[in-house]
Amino acid sequence: MSGHGDSSGATLVAPSLLREWPLPAPGEDKYSRGSVLVVGGARATPGAALLAGVSALRAGAGKLTLAVAGSVAVQLGVAVPECGAIGLPETPGGSVKPELDGISSYLDRADTLLVGPGLDDPDLAVELLQAMLEREVRRDGDGNSEGAAGDEEGPAVVLDAYALGALVQLEDQLAPWRGRLILTPNPKEAAILLGRDVEDLEKDLAEISARFDAVVSCQGLITQPPGLNPDEPALWKITTGYGGLGTSGSGDVLAGTIAGLRARGTTGAQAACWGTHLHAAAGDRLASRLGPLGFLARELADELPALMLELGV
Numbered sequence: 001m002s003g004h005g006d007s008s009g010a011t012l013v014a015p016s017l018l019r020e021w022p023l024p025a026p027g028e029d030k031y032s033r034g035s036v037l038v039v040g041g042a043r044a045t046p047g048a049a050l051l052a053g054v055s056a057l058r059a060g061a062g063k064l065t066l067a068v069a070g071s072v073a074v075q076l077g078v079a080v081p082e083c084g085a086i087g088l089p090e091t092p093g094g095s096v097k098p099e100l101d102g103i104s105s106y107l108d109r110a111d112t113l114l115v116g117p118g119l120d121d122p123d124l125a126v127e128l129l130q131a132m133l134e135r136e137v138r139r140d141g142d143g144n145s146e147g148a149a150g151d152e153e154g155p156a157v158v159l160d161a162y163a164l165g166a167l168v169q170l171e172d173q174l175a176p177w178r179g180r181l182i183l184t185p186n187p188k189e190a191a192i193l194l195g196r197d198v199e200d201l202e203k204d205l206a207e208i209s210a211r212f213d214a215v216v217s218c219q220g221l222i223t224q225p226p227g228l229n230p231d232e233p234a235l236w237k238i239t240t241g242y243g244g245l246g247t248s249g250s251g252d253v254l255a256g257t258i259a260g261l262r263a264r265g266t267t268g269a270q271a272a273c274w275g276t277h278l279h280a281a282a283g284d285r286l287a288s289r290l291g292p293l294g295f296l297a298r299e300l301a302d303e304l305p306a307l308m309l310e311l312g313v
Contacts, residue, residue: 036056157182
């Protein structure tokens with residue numbers, strides 16, 4: 001993989017770089033392209049899980065399961081007939097409870113776990129992530145930590161929205177996930193992760209990467225800890241994108257796209273670079289066709305297959 005850098009030392013993610021950094025081959029069936037489990041979707045915000053899940057499929061993932069509040073699971077299963085829809089226990093107000101018994105086998109089989117889209121209670125989000133981490137610790141203790149692809153470290157973990165804020169409170173418990181985390185914060189969420197205002201985005205994202213041993217995608221910048229994948233750079237910058245991307249649900253599409261690419265067998269950084277580029281390029285394409293504002297997040301996902309085809313995958 002080669003690429004040009006800018007004055008900050010970032011590697012520019014242009015189409016030429018991506019063509020030299022191809023995605024894994026499609027394989028012979030859906031199982032070879034990995035499975036994604038999305039955990040989110042409160043009663044009031046099921047669309048976030050839907051957008052993330054559809055984007056994972058559009059990015060080429062082979063299988064999708066949506067684990068959402070029980071009151072909206074059937075509706076999402078009908079809206080996305082390509083998915084499995086699992087109802088989770090919920091509060092009277094429709095927030096997802098941190099109870100994992102109903103998705104235990106799905107957690108064991110997933111290649112990528114995406115947590116956050118559509119969660120609407122920050123305190124319950126902390127409890128949900130804590131329950132997942134405690135479950136990992138128990139599985140490690142039982143010697144049953146293999147993921148669906150035979151990876152002894154288990155599935156990749158993509159965190160978005162309220163799941164990101166939960167990380168700060170659980171930092172001392174993150175050992176089971178370190179090295180396989182991908183975080184997709186906006187600048188406000190990045191500030192929460194840092195515990196202070198964002199001042200220099202490139203440096204601040206590098207700090208988040210090092211602190212949580214995670215790949216981070218934010219505002220067209222991607223960082224990873226220098227030692228996570230020694231053959232790859234530590235900082236990339238996306239060279240495309242349009243202001244219209246700042247629309248409701250756009251972040252869910254980005255997180256889902258990255259999760260889908262990661263399930264296919266990429267590294268975390270490759271999934272983040274490809275996913276962030278595709279998300280931005282989809283915004284450019286819609287802006288040129290529909291106008292600079294007013295295109296919908298759901299339309300971003302529909303652009304992904306053609307964009308990948310143009311890049312030779």
